[in-house]
Amino acid sequence: MTQSGVAPILVRLRHRPLIAGLVVPWITARTLDGRPRFGTVDADRAAKALHRRWCQICGQQLEDRFVFAMRDRDLDRSIAPEAAMHPECSRYSITACPMLAGRMDHYRTSGQAELFAGIGTILGDPAGQRGGQAAEPWNAVWARDYTVITDPTTHLPAALLLPDQILRVRPIAVHGTPAPPATRHNPTIR
Template sequence: MTQSGVPPIPLRLGHRPLIAGLVVPWITAHTPDGRYRFGTVDADRAAQALHRRWCQICGQRLQTRFVFAMRDRDLDRSIAPEAAMHPECFHYSITACPMLAGRMDHYRAGGHAEVFAGTGIVLGDPAGRRAGQAAEPWNAVWARDYTVITDPHAHLPAALLLPDQILRVRPIAHPESRQNRQTPHNPTIH
């Protein structure tokens, strides 16, 4: 993190637009007049990223190993509701994204549905299930593959991770909690 509180931008993200010095993720919804809405997912772009195996942050093709950000309840179901990321895009995200970085203890109470009404853009949380809910712990899930399914809860495309596709799982520790936590053994990636 730089002194200004804005994390350095990896080269892979140099082509993405910026707002207040932060990279706008590829799956972020934008209004017809071009304004991006951080924290609002364009469901069509999210589905494209999952099906085409693109990184949700940079929009470029994923390689053989990538990372999902998954909440504990996602892990319990082995379903990632959002697309994977390149390792460097993931590391940027856990610093830049206030939810992943632990700077928000609740999701926004009101979404941006009114801004997108009538635009044809479907948002990634169409039922507003996350609005106002408490933030949950996040995990970094390194994987080598996944299967696209329809999430039975959200009725949107999601990634199903089978046990042999998962390389490792680690809690995303926030800077203030890192010193109070023991780091689990890091299994070898094959």
């Protein structure tokens, strides 16, 4: 973070639009009048990113190693509900996103459905169950591959990570406390 409290913008992200000094991720939904809404996901872009192996933050092609942001319950199912990121884009997101950084202790309760009526947007909570709930711990999950599936819980495209595809799992933050050291999810990885 800079002295102003805004994460520095990476060269890879300089082509992305900014709001209040923060990069607008490639998958972020926009209202009918074109305004991006942080915390919302454009369903079409999210599906394209998963299927075409594009980074959800910069919208560019992923390489041989990438990172998913996954809650503990996602990790338990080995299903990532959102597209992967380049390692550097994930580091930026972990610093800039208040949910990933642990600066938000509850999910937003204000409804935004009226802003997105009829434009194919996922409101960051496709099952509609998180509003006002306590925020969950997040993990940075490094992987080398994944398979696109339909998530049996949300019925949306998601990434299935097999044990041999996971390289490392690192807790990101537990709301207000530093993240613990990295752990290895797959004991065969050294």
